Amino acid sequence: MGFFKCSQLWILFLVVFVRSTEARGTKYGVAFRSLMDENGYKGGATGVLVGNRLAYVEGYGTTLTDHMMEATTVLPASGISKILTALTALKLIQEGKMYPSDKVFGADGALSHLVEKNVVKDNRIFDITVDDLLRHSGGWDADISKIADPVFNEFLVDGNQHIVNISKELKLKKALSQEDIIKFMLTQDLDFTPGTKSSVSNYGYLLLGRVIEQVTNETYAVAVKEDVLVNCGMWHTRLGPHQTEGNLPFKGKKTREINAQLREKHQVIGEYYAYIQPHLVDSGLGWFTNAYDVMRLAQCIDGTADYMLLNATTIDLMLQKPKYAPDATSWFGAGFMVHENGAVWVNDETHAPDVVFLHKNLQRFHLKREYTGDENDPVAWTLLFEGKPSIDAPLKQLSRVMIESETHWPTINSFVDDLYDRLLSMGSSTKVIKLKIEEHRANQFLIALKRVEFNVVWVNAYTHDDGTFITVIAEQDPKASRECVALAGLPLRKLVERKLELEEEGYNITFIQNYKSFSHRDSFVFIGVFHKGAFRNDSHILYGIQHFDRPYKTLLSLYEEKGFKPLVQSLEYNRDDALLTFILEADSGNEKDQKEIYSSEMDLNEARLERAVQKYAKQQSRLIYLDASNHRGRPKFSALFKKxxxxxxxxSLGQTPEQILDTVTEKQKEGYLPSVIVGYSTSKKSTGPKFAIYLEKPTESKRFL
Structure with a gap:
């Protein structure tokens, strides 16, 4: 057994080594690492999109807190934050919820409630439109303004007597808020007439974030997540730091100390805000992301992953040349800089960490709706860094030279690499296993799986240490993945709405799990998985939500006699009440006595579940469904078996995450693949989550949950 385990680990190491070596051996990889070293960056990451595959991705160096930089490490998104804001606004325009010509502060403007008649000094403020905010044409120019950049005013005034101090003017005894900045700026003159020029404005995008909140009646972060992050599968991206790696670099320090540290380490004001006060710079510079997600964003814009965030009309609006620059070869589009050849990119940010994001063929994709380049023709790329370098390198030009120096890009598609704890292959079957996804990122993760043609074959939610997490098993299947919709965190009303909507499109709900959530207002929410044409036309389906256990047992017995078989039997406790959510199916009646074929068990503790498994194994029955719930600190299980x-x-029960991964790695060699993994907590608070796992040798086609 020892040799078997070592040989498996060696194979996994070899696969990872080959993939890593293939990528790191490229001319581009050498150039990327040289760029980092020669220009004094502490750490960074890069990704390159070739066709519809992520052909290159790498992290290099260390983080601000001296942790090893990985390709998955999240870094300040800088100007990409504005792209997320712009795309959210464009999506709202596309849906008819607002219009580019809408006045921001006018009588019916989204922010008219912030205007007091006796406050506004420059009446041109009432002419500012949503389109002006998108294109940095609102009338503010930080380079000539006596206020400089109002978003960073409290830092910029330190040691500079020529900049107006907003806090002093407002006689504040606390740190500036968004509301304070807006209130003050309404009393100031604009630097130019709106719509007559463009100048990068963090303040303009701060306002655009507030417009989005008013239009959607959601917080800015939720609006961006629902309109962009979920649709694009950007499951790492979030407002504010993704994780705290020990002590944050600026925590608890005064402004002068922070300024000195920023100067010493070549860091920037925007980085401080992104880490410590992301709420103040949210829609301008507040997001964190990684190379995987930025390249997913590129696919989302150009449609190379069979999905386009914006339609043709909205993309035209995004790329549109402004009237004030009819002869320009490049200009400020909506969020992006735009070149006349159709390339779009992120502009440099004075007070933010360096980033590069460039898509060089958006117009070609937009017009032809397909990828027309060869396998060595990069479409888009990104470089993400922390802080400013010791040498101010022309990154956009350098990155283009680096890209063009590479003639043979790796043929791998690394978009799947951040989606699994284990990648398992057997014959024509390839499965990924991910044991722990934070619930609030689950829908983005499920979309990311769909984009790389993985069909969800098992999903389960579990709670541990006041957190809710999702476990997923997915199998590569292009057709099934296109015809699958998997959603987590659905309140009951939303579950019913989506079920009815998808049924109109020919989808059937094939899986429901009711679970407790620490991330939603509703403590009980649902996972729903829908597949197109999952059931035969002559099938009869019966669904039930949160039935008490005794009435459910009676109903199950009654319907089994009518030829119904249980497919799903989710168990959740509301205090001492056991609640069952289920799916029953009856087809043309070929299986007359379902009771002898299908067996249902519920309210099982670990010991009773073990005995039930042994009992049904002797009866040649396989486990088709398992769910766990927490009842007074102890796990209770619901199980379905089929002969x-x-x-x-x-x-196996009671396995740690490490044991689960070792098990699936070892048993793969014997021909077993996992089909059920369920997480649960025990009464021992000091221990991590435990898992139950069911593996089988594939003997029959199981396309749906």
């Missing part, structure tokens, strides 16, 4: 003439399977 099978030919089945070989293994089952």
């Amino acid at each position: 099978s003439r030919k089945t070989t399977w293994l089952f």
Whole structure:
């Protein structure tokens, strides 16, 4: 067994080594690392989109807190934050919820409630439109204004007597807020007439974030997540730092100390805000992301992953040349800088960490709706850094030279690499296993799986240490993935709405799990998985939500006699009440006595579940469903079994995450693949989550949950 385990680990190491070596051996990889070293960056990451594949991704150096930089490490998004804001606004315009010509502060403007008649000094403020905010044409120019950049005013006034101090003018005894900045700026003159020029404005995008909040009646972060992050599968991206790696670099320090540290380490004001006060710079510079997600964003814009965030009309609006620059070869578009050849990119930010994001063929994709380049023709790329370098390198030009120096890009597609804890292959079957996804990122993760043609074959939610997490098993299947919709965190009303909407499109709900959530207002929410044409036309489906256990048992017995078989039996406790959510199916009636074929168990503790598994194994029954709930600090299980003439399977309880991954790695060699993994907590608070796992040798096609 020792040799078997070592050989498996060696194979995994070899696969990772080959993939890593293929990428790191490229001319581009050498150039990227040289750029980092020669210009004094502490750490960074890069990704390159070639066709519809992520052909290159790498992290290099260390983070601000001296942790090893990985390709998955989240870094300040800088100007990409404005792209997320612009795309959210454009999506709202596309949906008819607002218009480019809408006046921001006018009588019916989204921010008219912030205007007091006796406050506004420059009446041109009432002419500012949503389109002006998108294109940095609102009338503010930090380079000539006596206020400089109002978003960073409290830092910029330190040691500079020529800049107006907003806090002093407002006689504040606290740190500036967004509301304070807006209130003050309404009393000031504009630097130019709105719509007559463009100048990068963090303040203009601060306002655009507030417009989005008013239009959607959601917080800015939620609006961006629902309109952009989920649709694009950007499951790492979030407002504010993704994780705290020990002590944050500026925590608890005074402004002068922070300024000195920023100067010493070549860091920037925007980085401080992104880490410590992301709420103040949210829609301008507040997001954190990584190379994987930025390249997913590129696919989302150009449609190379079979999805386009914006339609043709809205993309035209995004790329549109402003009237004030009819002869320009490049200009400020909506969020992006735009070149006349169709390339779009992120502009440099004075007070933010360096980033590069460039898509060089958006117009070609936009017009032809397809990828027309060869396998060595990069479409888009990104470079993400922390802080400013010791040498101010022309990054956009350098990155283009680096890209063009590479003639043979790796043929791998690394978009799948951040989606699994284990990647398992057997014959024509390839499965990914991910044990722990934070619930608030689950829908983005599920979309990211769909974009790389993985069909969800198992999903389960569990709670541990006041957090809710999702476990997923997915199998590569282009057709099934296109015809699958998997959603987590659905309140009951939303579950019913989506079920009815998707049924109109020919989808059937094939899986429901009711679970407790620490991330939603509703403590009980649902996972729903829908597949197109999952059931036969002559099938009869019965759904039930949160039935008490005794009435459910009676109903199940009654419907089994009518030829119904249980497919899903989710168990959740509301205090001492056991609640069952279920799906029952009856087809043309070929299986007359379902009771002898299908068996239902519920309210099982760990010991009783073990005994039930042993009992049904002797009866040649396979596990088709398992769910766990927490009842007074102890796990309770619900299970469904089905008789099978030919089945070989293994089952284990109480495994740690590390043991689960070792198990699936070892048992793959014997021909077993996992089909059920369920997480749960025990009464021992000091321990991590435990898992139950069911593996079987594939003997029959199981396309749907």
